[in-house]
Amino acid sequence: MNKILFFAALQEKAGKESIELDVSGKSVKQVKEFVAQEYGLAKINESMTAINEEFAASDDVIQENDVIAFIPPVSGG
Amino acid sequence: MSKLFSITEEPISIEQTVSLVSSRNAGAINTFIGTVREFTKGKRTLYLEYQAYAAMAEAKLAEIGQEINQKWPETKTAITHRVGKLDIEDIAVVIAVSSPHRGDSYEASRYAIERIKEIVPIWKKEHWEDGEEWIGNQLETKSYRKGTPSEEDLI
Numbered sequence: 001m002n003k004i005l006f007f008a009a010l011q012e013k014a015g016k017e018s019i020e021l022d023v024s025g026k027s028v029k030q031v032k033e034f035v036a037q038e039y040g041l042a043k044i045n046e047s048m049t050a051i052n053e054e055f056a057a058s059d060d061v062i063q064e065n066d067v068i069a070f071i072p073p074v075s076g077g
Numbered sequence: 078m079s080k081l082f083s084i085t086e087e088p089i090s091i092e093q094t095v096s097l098v099s100s101r102n103a104g105a106i107n108t109f110i111g112t113v114r115e116f117t118k119g120k121r122t123l124y125l126e127y128q129a130y131a132a133m134a135e136a137k138l139a140e141i142g143q144e145i146n147q148k149w150p151e152t153k154t155a156i157t158h159r160v161g162k163l164d165i166e167d168i169a170v171v172i173a174v175s176s177p178h179r180g181d182s183y184e185a186s187r188y189a190i191e192r193i194k195e196i197v198p199i200w201k202k203e204h205w206e207d208g209e210e211w212i213g214n215q216l217e218t219k220s221y222r223k224g225t226p227s228e229e230d231l232i
Contacts, residue, residue: 007130008200009211046213050198053133069130069198075212076127076134076158076199077111077170077190 002062004035005069010047014039024066029058031068047072081155082138084131084199089157094171097155103175107182109190111170113163123204127160127169130198134158137197141189145174148188149181156189158199169201 002023006014019039023031028049036044048071049056055071062068081097095106113125142154158170172189176182193199202211 005130007198008128008202009213011128012211050130050133053130053136055196069133071130071198072200072211073213074194074196074198075201076129076197077193 002065003067004031005067006041007069008072009043010041010070010072013041013043023062023068024064026062027058028056028060028062028068031062032058032070035070041070043072044070080135082135082142083157084129084134084138085157085159086161087159089159089168089171091168091171094155094157095173098153098173098175100153100175102151102177103153104177105179105182106173106175107179107186109170109172109186110168111172111190113165113167113169115165117203120205122165123206124165125163125169126202126204127158127163128200128202129158129160131160134198138193140196141192144192145185145188149176149185152176152181152185154185154189156193158193158197160199 001020003018003020005018006016011017032044032049036042050069050071051060051062051066091108091110095108098106115122138156145152145154153175155173159168163169172186174182174185200211202209
């Protein structure tokens with residue numbers, strides 16, 4: 001099972017901070033496409049993705065128990 | 078709040094962040110204090126709301142500290158960023174860099190704030206008199222509202 005975290009505008013749109021889904025074996029790109037469609041989160045395409053708190057590439061493959069986070073463009077400071 | 082790189086929900090103590098980098102080898106400590114501005118391009122902000130992916134944000138702040146150490150050896154960096162609801166004039170971020178000679182601490186401090194706006198998962202939501210919006214990038218020119226940015230956002 002994998003935990004998927006949403007932040008900022010994505011979190012508001014999804015209506016929740018996180019979901020649990022088994023996406024192991026899928027690429028980051030595939031997960032993005034699935035989540036975008038399932039939760040109506042078109043803006044997910046503008047987001048970066050982190051796996052276990054480290055930025056990931058779109059062809060990186062999710063492993064069992066990985067924590068995935070979608071990172072919208074940041075605006076700290 | 079003794080961690081060099083931290084995300085906090087409490088008001089930030091400038092002195093505490095500065096004390097984290099104090100060193101007998103330092104001849105300078107440069108402090109950057111990021112505060113909440115009331116007017117952005119003529120539009121009045123009532124307050125801001127900051128959110129962070131705290132664990133990753135602290136790791137990325139530490140990474141910035143490592144980058145600074147490579148670029149400017151013998152410097153020491155501490156960064157504290159606040160999250161939650163912040164009012165106008167509140168302190169959102171404090172960066173302190175100490176170095177043997179002043180030049181390095183100035184440069185490293187500037188580098189740190191620019192990197193925060195690139196790689197650290199922290200977001201701010203503007204609350205105005207007539208609406209609210211998560212801000213999409215550090216240039217404050219891009220947002221997530223449906224449709225196209227307003228004229229004012231593009232200036």
